[in-house]
Ligand SMILES: Nc1ncnc2c1ncn2[C@@H]1O[C@H](COP(=O)(O)OP(=O)(O)O)[C@@H](O)[C@H]1O
């Protein structure tokens with residue numbers, strides 16, 4: 001489960017700016033349509049980890065929201081397992097860019113949120129513990145979000161998303177705001193988790209190395225109106241090291257260049 005087909009998808013928004021920014025020569029008037037996504041055609045296989053890259057403001061979050069059913073496309077459609085998306089579903093869990101934990105609930109209660117309708121209390125308790133253990137938060141069950149570090153909060157969010165047992169996980173810049181080391185560890189954890197649970201994961205990132213280290217497939221979007229600029233399958237074993245994999249390193253340089261950095265750092 002979790003095959004995604006995006007067909008001839010476009011999205012535009014009305015311009016909400018009454019006065020143009022200084023230097024803005026687009027000639028857009030209030031209420032004019034701004035084309036954000038243009039004719040996106042993509043197919044992802046079930047179980048894949050797909051990483052989407054693109055410049056800021058190009059429409060990555062918009063694309064995720066359309067796939068998750070929070071936004072409607074202007075034209076075109078999205079099929080998940082051959083069924084058109086027509087609204088949000090608990091089979092497709094969204095992990096937001098900023099923390100979505102409920103601050104008045106403990107880790108245990110937050111993870112249990114998605115399981116509150118599960119019959120059988122014993123079984124429910126077992127499931128909650130299983131996912132808390134999976135993200136390595138054992139011992140922190142009774143902590144509130146404010147008592148956890150940023151990385152631990154993200155892991156708790158991940159546990160909550162996984163506990164619902166969705167077919168698909170949709171993550172919008174899940175590592176944003178984390179310090180360097182926590183970011184690296186979380187990345188490793190998501191890769192391990194993906195190998196373990198084998199679900200389709202759609203992940204937006206602005207970090208080229210994240211996409212190369214994690215993705216089974218990398219998609220690069222262009223600036224607005226956003227089109228697919230590059231799509232590449234990455235059939236490399238984990239853990240990956242682009243310094244030892246010439247093909248990966250070449251793609252890395254290509255991606256940096258396409259995003260406007262003329263040499264890879
Ligand atoms: N609900 C909305 N109404 C009007 N414009 C929007 C709305 N949502 C997003 N946009 C515009 O669409 C563009 C793409 O936004 P977004 O998808 O958040 O970009 P990204 O995630 O790639 O940074 C931006 O210019 C943003 O201002």
Ligand SMILES: [Mg+2]
Nearest residue numbers: 060061062172
């Ligand atoms: Mg975004």
